[in-house]
Amino acid sequence: MSDTRRPRVWITGPVVEAALADLRAIADVTVRQIPETASLDEMRAGAVGMSAIIPISGGRVDGSVMDAAGPGLKVVANFGVGYDNIDVAAATARRIPVTNTPDVLVEATADAAFGLLIAAGRRFGEGQTAMLENRWQWAQGLLWGQEVFGSTLGILGLGRIGAAVARRAQGFGMRVLYHSRNRKPEAEVSLRAEYCSFEELIRQSDFLSLHCALRPETRHILNAAALAMMKPTAVVVNTGRGGLIEQSALIEAVRNKQIAGAGLDVTDPEPPSPDDPILHTPGIFVIPHLGSASVAARQGMTRLSAGNALAVLTGRSPLTCVNPEVLS
Numbered sequence: 097m098s099d100t101r102r103p104r105v106w107i108t109g110p111v112v113e114a115a116l117a118d119l120r121a122i123a124d125v126t127v128r129q130i131p132e133t134a135s136l137d138e139m140r141a142g143a144v145g146m147s148a149i150i151p152i153s154g155g156r157v158d159g160s161v162m163d164a165a166g167p168g169l170k171v172v173a174n175f176g177v178g179y180d181n182i183d184v185a186a187a188t189a190r191r192i193p194v195t196n197t198p199d200v201l202v203e204a205t206a207d208a209a210f211g212l213l214i215a216a217g218r219r220f221g222e223g224q225t226a227m228l229e230n231r232w233q234w235a236q237g238l239l240w241g242q243e244v245f246g247s248t249l250g251i252l253g254l255g256r257i258g259a260a261v262a263r264r265a266q267g268f269g270m271r272v273l274y275h276s277r278n279r280k281p282e283a284e285v286s287l288r289a290e291y292c293s294f295e296e297l298i299r300q301s302d303f304l305s306l307h308c309a310l311r312p313e314t315r316h317i318l319n320a321a322a323l324a325m326m327k328p329t330a331v332v333v334n335t336g337r338g339g340l341i342e343q344s345a346l347i348e349a350v351r352n353k354q355i356a357g358a359g360l361d362v363t364d365p366e367p368p369s370p371d372d373p374i375l376h377t378p379g380i381f382v383i384p385h386l387g388s389a390s391v392a393a394r395q396g397m398t399r400l401s402a403g404n405a406l407a408v409l410t411g412r413s414p415l416t417c418v419n420p421e422v423l424s
């Protein structure tokens with residue numbers, strides 16, 4: 097039987113159970129054991145009476161979900177570093193802290209970005225399709241891709257993940273260019289990363305990896321006009337958010353050989369429908385948002401999101417708050 101004095105926590109998808117022990121010691125924790133992202137209706141229904149919500153895989157928490165939870169909602173502890181699924185302004189207006197999970201997924205996501213860079217550049221997806229269709233492709237000109245070693249990597253958004261990708265690029269002898277909201281003088285030295293304008297970045301990159309947050313001003317930052325400026329041999333990599341790219345323009349650009357290809361961990365929408373052309377365009381290699389899907393990263397994300405909820409529910413400051421103004 098649940099104790100009405102204990103806080104109630106709702107986790108909207110399966111997580112690493114062992115990392116919940118401390119939270120379970122002080123709260124009644126309900127885990128929705130369904131891997132698919134909860135719909136907004138489910139989010140509203142599940143939120144009722146909760147003191148903390150831990151949204152998994154982009155479960156949306158807007159003002160209506162917060163209101164459904166009621167006045168006892170003390171924290172929204174996102175399971176992910178990106179928090180575009182949460183209406184932070186609505187939370188701030190209600191003085192509810194919102195937290196995220198930075199750091200713990202940096203290396204896993206950078207590995208995924210680099211894996212996509214190689215897989216898309218060297219056309220592994222088309223190669224696997226050929227093998228499955230019994231078409232051996234070892235012949236002059238067949239499945240020739242772009243060489244990674246010694247090429248130019250463009251990084252859009254040199255935050256923690258972008259910097260980790262730049263570190264990997266050093267081992268591949270790559271020249272690293274970057275564009276970010278703010279210049280990073282230290283990274284320019286330690287990563288030998290050269291700052292340039294957005295336009296220079298997309299014009300000069302052999303591989304362009306997107307690592308900026310999805311905000312109104314970055315939605316479709318890689319649109320038809322930007323894609324038109326890229327090299328015909330260029331490859332786009334996206335482990336950020338699908339909305340950073342104007343997806344129909346990317347499909348056209350690859351189909352028309354305006355660019356060579358793309359490696360995507362994220363799409364718009366997610367999940368794509370089975371007949372979405374993003375899944376059926378040769379040269380576009382897509383994986384299902386696996387960036388943080390390493391054992392270590394997912395354990396770390398569970399610990400950190402649960403730790404954030406635990407901190408707030410026991411009267412302490414959360415560890416990684418994205419709207420700290422509500423704490424004062």
Ligand code: DGY
Binds near residue numbers: 177385
């Ligand atoms: C994040 O942390 O934002 C990732 O997209 C979750 O996998």
